[in-house]
Amino acid sequence: MVIAVTPEVTQHVKDVATKLDVISDEIDEVNILKLKERDAFTSESKFDSEKDKTTFRQYEDACDRVKNFYAEQHAKQTLEYNLRIRKQFQDNVRARMTVWEAMELLNELVDESDPDTSVGQIEHLLQTAEAMRKDGKPDWMQLTGLVHDLGKLLCFFGAEGQWDVVGDTFVVGCKFSDKIIYPETFKANPDYNDPKLMTENGIYEPGCGLDNVLLSWGHDEYLYHIMKRQSTLPREGLSMIRYHSFYPWHREGAYRHLMNDDDHKQLEAVLAFNPYDLYSKSDAPVKVEEVKEYYMGLINKYMPGVIEW
Template sequence: MLKVIDLPQQNRNYAKLLDPSEQLRPEPIYAGKLQSEFRKFDEDLEDSIKERVRKTYELMHSNQTVEFVKSRMKDWLKFNKFKMTIKDALLKLNDLVDESDPDTNLPNIVHAFQTAESIREEHPDLDWFHLTGLIHDLGKVMAFYGEPQWAVVGDTFPVGCAWGDSIVYRATSFDNNPDGKDSRYNTKYGMYKPQCGISNLMMSWGHDEYLYRLLVHNKSKLPKEALAMIRYHSFYPWHAGGDYMHFCSSEDYKILKWVVKFNKFDLYTKSNAVPDIEKLWPYYEKLIDKYIPGVIEW
């Protein structure tokens, strides 16, 4: 006899976002890899990429504290670092390899076009969605202006409350983070209230929050769904792990659907197949001019 488990309401809401029929199908293959072969964070001292990823997260989890995030927000959210078009910022990603990513060792601009083109193929009429795929990692330009990669790339998580169980390397990587010993921040709710809303959490500092704030500051014409995808696409402990649901408001479940929709294009398009970027530029330049035109403040 099957045992029926009554899940808390927030977990029932999260479960509705998942397609149970997926469990009965053969494991999907993306870019020549099984779905389970993506985002593998197992440790191997002899593997240089896995060691690079582990060290990046160890630094991140040791140093991303409430005070650190406040200091980065104070510094970056003045938007007085430089002025540049979206295209010029994208071109800088030619010189960036994400040190937290176990799935690709290619420059980040390749991933940008892989993501955008896969969205364009499946949703040809949603041009704002195509552009969102192209620019979603653009906040990583911080790495060229003094920020270490552990404060730019990788999965994000809220600071100021207990760390979620599904965070990668969770077991030991937070051992040196002082917030874990601070009674203001180390409980389930920490400095927040139940159902306060995901947008009211202070996230670890990185490219997601920075680009979201930058687009709002520069009055981009992208819809709220695009801004939500950009702001939370690296928040894997929430949209993939099911953690932090106790902070969700009813509006957050609508946002979560879009973030989950975006994730498959972000994650499962990483491969060694490089799009013809020069050929694609004219199309995406038109979208940039439509939604985020001209020189903007960074």
């Protein structure tokens, strides 16, 4: 590994993660509220069939912490920042470790501050994967569920805050869609005042395909590029990773003018993934040692050996 996890580093990361865990779970809650408000949530999943999704309050009543988070994210996720951060990550390797080692490292981010569940990050990954396994999803999809949040390792790699790790993602380099949560907060973003960027297409061509646009930087965009280079996950699995926080697109219908034919297939994949991410969390722990051998088999099949992070 390139990074050294000293007690000082661990404590710093835990301090960051204390806030990150809280805001990440509250963001998930807001997205659940939005789905309920629009009556848009449909799923063929079975594991959550007995869960009551009818008692959620309106998402506009979400706590100030979430609103303040999005105000900061929307102000700072500029086109210039996104171009710069990608070059920074392309030019440097921050760690070398296996996927399971990355999962164990990610678990260092967890403490008792989580308001919704007492289990750690590794538990969320295992619960997501196990829900898919229970529903008989293909092994590559189970593995996608297992790794989908590993991009939160950005906390170890110099993340500037929470705004560049979690939160709903959106396209930068064109007009900010009014389908993005709290769209009025984009007025503080420097790109908002650039008339060349604030057109429907901005720097893109209609129908260019989502592979050719820049999504706001965070844990899913980061992990997508890692897995695209160093795994054999099918395209649908890569899309599940990249787009699982892209709610303006997959739930609100934004950015359809930028899609190509293949993006419609990827949209189906992301919608199939989404309920397992949102609704699999519980306080019932997965017994790691009972499932580790199974998931190690999947890891070795699709992303063997040491990964460069």
